[in-house]
Amino acid sequence: MEREFWTIKEVIEFFEVDEQFLADLEEEELICPVCSDETRDKIFPAEQMEKLRLAKILVDDMGVNLPGVDIILRMRQMMFDMREQFDEILEDFARQMQKRFEEKP
DSSP: OOOSEEEHHHHHHHHTOOHHHHHHHHHTTSSOOEEOTTTOOEEEEHHHHHHHHHHHHHHHTTOOOHHHHHHHHHHHHHHHHHHHHHHHHHHHHHHHHHHHHHHOO
């Protein structure tokens, strides 16, 4: 998924979803399309496609309702954020340890 933007038609074809599913996701603010200046049609930024893919799996394969999808996607993002913070803490710790080893004679 290296494209910058996706049209509604492209999303429907690629993910095999219907327009109502997209409308429901948009209504629940799970995905946020933007309007194209050229055509005035809604287009979806590429970063929204991963959310859409996960929402489709959760709904179709796991039977999760849209409020549940919202919770899962938020928790997933929180986990990514926490992992990033943890990595920063570990990197800082490693720098401090390296500095201490270099200071000792």
